[in-house]
Amino acid sequence: MALQTSKRFSTWIGGFLLVVPSIAAVTVFVYGMIVWTIKISMTDRISASVKEPKFVGFQNYTNLLSDTRFTHAFENLVKFTFVFIVGTTIAGFIMALLLEKGIKGEGFFRSFYLYPLAISFIAMGTVWNWLLNSNVDADAGGLNLLLQKVGLGFLQNSWYLSENGAAYALALPAIWQMAGYVLALFLAGFRGIPDDLREAARVDGASEAKIYRYVLFPQLTPTLFTVLIILGHVSMKVFDLIIGINGKSYVTQVVAVYMWESTFDQRNYAKGTAIAVVLLLLIALIIIPYLRWVIKQENENR
Amino acid sequence: MSQNYLKVKGLSKKFGNVVALNNFSLEVARGELVTLLGPSGCGKTTALRLVAGLERQDSGTIFLESRDLTLIPAHHRNMGMVFQAYSLFPNLTVAENVAFGLQMRKVDRSARIKKAHELLDLVGLDSQSARFPHQLSGGQQQRVALARALAFEPEILLLDEPLSALDAQVRSNLREEIRRLQLSLGTTTLFVTHDQEEAMSISDRVGVMNEGRLEQIDTPDDLYNHPKNVFIANFVGLMNQVSGTKTGKSVSVFGANLKVKNEVVTDGRVLVYIRPEFVELECTESDADAKVISRLFLGSVSQVICQLNDGTIVHSLLSSRMSAEFAPGIRVKIRVNEDEVLVSNG
Numbered sequence: 029m030a031l032q033t034s035k036r037f038s039t040w041i042g043g044f045l046l047v048v049p050s051i052a053a054v055t056v057f058v059y060g061m062i063v064w065t066i067k068i069s070m071t072d073r074i075s076a077s078v079k080e081p082k083f084v085g086f087q088n089y090t091n092l093l094s095d096t097r098f099t100h101a102f103e104n105l106v107k108f109t110f111v112f113i114v115g116t117t118i119a120g121f122i123m124a125l126l127l128e129k130g131i132k133g134e135g136f137f138r139s140f141y142l143y144p145l146a147i148s149f150i151a152m153g154t155v156w157n158w159l160l161n162s163n164v165d166a167d168a169g170g171l172n173l174l175l176q177k178v179g180l181g182f183l184q185n186s187w188y189l190s191e192n193g194a195a196y197a198l199a200l201p202a203i204w205q206m207a208g209y210v211l212a213l214f215l216a217g218f219r220g221i222p223d224d225l226r227e228a229a230r231v232d233g234a235s236e237a238k239i240y241r242y243v244l245f246p247q248l249t250p251t252l253f254t255v256l257i258i259l260g261h262v263s264m265k266v267f268d269l270i271i272g273i274n275g276k277s278y279v280t281q282v283v284a285v286y287m288w289e290s291t292f293d294q295r296n297y298a299k300g301t302a303i304a305v306v307l308l309l310l311i312a313l314i315i316i317p318y319l320r321w322v323i324k325q326e327n328e329n330r
Numbered sequence: 331m332s333q334n335y336l337k338v339k340g341l342s343k344k345f346g347n348v349v350a351l352n353n354f355s356l357e358v359a360r361g362e363l364v365t366l367l368g369p370s371g372c373g374k375t376t377a378l379r380l381v382a383g384l385e386r387q388d389s390g391t392i393f394l395e396s397r398d399l400t401l402i403p404a405h406h407r408n409m410g411m412v413f414q415a416y417s418l419f420p421n422l423t424v425a426e427n428v429a430f431g432l433q434m435r436k437v438d439r440s441a442r443i444k445k446a447h448e449l450l451d452l453v454g455l456d457s458q459s460a461r462f463p464h465q466l467s468g469g470q471q472q473r474v475a476l477a478r479a480l481a482f483e484p485e486i487l488l489l490d491e492p493l494s495a496l497d498a499q500v501r502s503n504l505r506e507e508i509r510r511l512q513l514s515l516g517t518t519t520l521f522v523t524h525d526q527e528e529a530m531s532i533s534d535r536v537g538v539m540n541e542g543r544l545e546q547i548d549t550p551d552d553l554y555n556h557p558k559n560v561f562i563a564n565f566v567g568l569m570n571q572v573s574g575t576k577t578g579k580s581v582s583v584f585g586a587n588l589k590v591k592n593e594v595v596t597d598g599r600v601l602v603y604i605r606p607e608f609v610e611l612e613c614t615e616s617d618a619d620a621k622v623i624s625r626l627f628l629g630s631v632s633q634v635i636c637q638l639n640d641g642t643i644v645h646s647l648l649s650s651r652m653s654a655e656f657a658p659g660i661r662v663k664i665r666v667n668e669d670e671v672l673v674s675n676g
Contacts (some may be wrong), residue, residue, distance in 0.1 A: 091363035228475075230380050230404040231411040233434035233482065242430070246421040 056202075062308065075326050081298075088302035098303065100278070101286040102196040108282060109263040111199035116259055117252070119203055119211025127211070128218040138215065141208030153272015156201040160273070162186035194279045202269055206262065210255050217251035218244065226288035250325075257318040283307050334395070335360040335518055336381070336486060341390035343376050350376040352542035354390070358520065363512050364547070365521040367529040368539035369565070374522045375490060377539070381520060382488050383407045394485055405434070410479030410517075414491040418463035423457035424474050425450065429534040431482035442481075449477035452511060476508065480515065487503075487512065489521040493528060505532055523638055526566060530554070538562050559592070560674045563603045570609060570644050574602040574673065581673055584619055584663075589670045600673040606633065608668040609646035611656060618661035620644060622653035636662060 069088055073081035092098045123141060124156055127134050144152070159170040164184040168176055172184040189199040221244060229243045267284040274280040283303060291300025336358040343351040351373040358364045364376040367408030381392060389643035392399045399407055410431070418427050431441035432455045450456040453473040455466075461472055472492055478667045479487055489508070492499045510530040512519050523529050529536045530550040538561075546558045557563035564571075574583030576597050581590050583602045611622075611634060620636035623643075632650045637643055644664065648656075656662065 036509055083595075178389070220419065222415065224413050224415050225419060227382075227384050227404075228411065228413060228417040228478075229419070229434075231407070231409055231488070232431040232478070233405050233408070234430075238434060243419055243421075249421075295434065 030059065054171050065301045065304055068297055069305050071298055073297045074299075075297070080190065084298075089306070092302060092306065094124055097278070098283075098286060101281045101283050104280065105264070105282040107195035107201075108199050108259070108266065112202045112263050112266075113194050113256060113259045115199060115203040116206045116210050117255055119207040120255070121214050123211040124214030124218060127215055138208075138212060141211050141324050143208065144205045145209055147205070149268035150272045152201060152205065153269055156204075157273045159186040160197060160200070162189040188274050188280050191279075194274075195282075198270060198273060198280055201273065202263075204265065205269075206259065210259070213251055213258075214248065217248045221247050253318075253321070257314055260314045261311050264314070269274075278313070283310075284294070331397070335362075335617065337391075337393040338377070338381065339391045339393075341377065341380055341387045341392070343373075343380060343385065343387050349542050351380070351387075354539075354542065354544055356537060356544060356547070358518060360518055360535045361516045363509070363519040363521060363532065363537045364543075365523060365529040365533040366539055367523060367526060367536050367566075370445065370524055371459055372539040374524075374539045376542075378488050378520060378522045380556075381486070382409055382411055394661040401459055408482070408484055409486045409488055410482070410484035411488040411490065412472065412475045412479050412492040414465070415554065416468070416475050416495075418474055418478070420463055422462075423459065424461055426454065427463065427474055428459075428477045428481050430478060431467050435482055445481055446477075446506070450474070451483050452476045452480075453507070467500075468496050469504060472496065472504060473507070473663050476511070480511070480517065485518065487517045487519040489523075491523055492521075493523070493525070502527075508532065514660055538565060540565075557646045557672065560603065560672060567607050568645055570606060571601050572638065572642055572644060573640070574600055576600045576673055583669065584666055586666055587667065588666065591672050592668045592674075595673050595675055598675075600675055603672040603674075604666055604668060605643075606645040608666055609644060610665040610667050611636070611646055611648065611653075611662040612665065613655060613660055614663040615661065617663060619664045620662055622656045622660045622662060624658055625653065628640040634662070 062073035068081075069085060071083060072084050072087075106268075123137075127137055131137075133151070161170040161172060162185075163169060164172050164186070165176075165181075168184060171187070175181055175183045185193060185197075190197065221287045225243055226239055229239045234242060265284060266282055267288070270280055270282055270285055276285055276293075284307060287300055287303040287307065290296050290303060294300075334357060337358070338354065338356040341351055341354040342349075354373065354375070354377055356364070366377055368374045376385065380387050380390075383402060387400070388420070390400075418424075419430065422430065426445060428446035428449050429442040432445060437445070447456055447459060447581070450459050453476055454478070455470060455473055458466060458470065458474075463474065464476065466502045472495075476492070492508070493504055496504065505528055506589055508521075511517075521529070521533065523566075530553075533550060535547055536550055538545045538553065538601045540561055546553060546562050548556070553562065554567050557566060563569050572583060574581045576582075576590060576595060579590050579593065579595065581600060581602055582588075583604075588602075620638045623635045623637050627650060628631040630650055631647055632653045634646045634648060634653055635643060636646065646664075
């Protein structure tokens, strides 16, 4: 018995030693920092030099509710997220639908659409800053000029500088960037469905359209769920894209940008950390149910 | 039986440079179960898929009575098909799977659910109707697939190696169940398999295919007893090949002169084909042809395996009661209890 225990221990200990560094690093630099951030967010620390910050409970959080700059950033984030998720999902899905039949050059198109993911946000932000030039008519450039040339001049607008449409305009480059990724996910979903099922549906009397409606689309529900979760959390954290296009301007500010401004420009650590914690909770709201679902699925398949 | 329900004429199909089907013709009578049997790559599945409309032929025609199906798409052909991998829709329950074909035909919900239960009852799975495919065993899934293929009363039931993925026991049970259902519903059936026993045991007729062609189509008895050529003789059942000497219309083997069935063979040294049940043995010391290597007891019969002096192996199927004496090492004389044999230039 004792021998068996020590034997099991000796096989176990080697593996454990190998993962210790990563466990320690994650514990300190991820979970430790989260705890530290939460702790600061409950104090009145407004500069690095304060020696003994005072505990203020949820004061910083309730302050955020009446902070119009925060609610403005939050509203922008909701608008951006909505257009970004709907647009990216639809664009990616349609592209996958066009490619899933196994057309010639599928591999080329897949890489072609996936490529924007590899571009740095700053480079992309700069390009889209030009494309979304707010000048119209005679002075127009970028998309506005393109719209004029194809006879859709009435669609010209000031994009990310417009009063109400700024957040929506910023979703455009984000859709452009992520649609290829969603395409790849949906394409993998389609590929996971055996050809036999289409054939079985076909001989059973299903037309091409009905095969999609009754056999293929229902089986992509898990993929759609994954896509929504991935886009959702990417959207919540959006920061560099916004900075790349329009800096920290008020009109396009989202929660992450406002957090940066509060923390590092205003040096209001208490407020900045409170915003960070709100952002963390928003993301957790999306990710935790997803992880539970994934784990449940894995257990069912076992 | 008038064999003019399904008429397939001159079907050819190439995949790239590979000829999958070469001038394939077949007629099936109403209510008949015809099996296409052959080694893998012989074109049997291609033939089935062409009948189903899942592939388009390069040339040839397919008629169902007077209806020309040649250019009709699969979903308008009204054929039921069962696949090797079950291929049930994982997002639908068992009952919904069975009702799928009826749903596609716009049958109203209550009628199709009723029909689905009827069919599931026929295959003994009505109690599982609310479950999902992945909750069933392989054999159960394949029975659901069978019910699904029959639910909309197809003109023809197409079975593409439906038993190949199953365990031996389940396979033989389901094999009998398919035959029972097919006979009671009178569904014309085209069955594709590489398994001889399967083909021979449940078919009205078996067509043996080789290299994209139909070599012979006959009842299982005729196929076994009267193979048209050497390929069939070798492919169907166990067959001995021994050397003999052909002169004109007769061949001499084991000291006997037998009639030659097929005549396009030149005289001289030939291979003679003899079924094990026509090989009789007699213990001898002096003029032995062979030596017994082993005896496999199979119940009422035993298979005695002998080796000729030139090394050739010969199988003999004898009643177990009469063959107890043929222990390994015993020297025997061989007698062929058949008048007519197939030969080839080997």
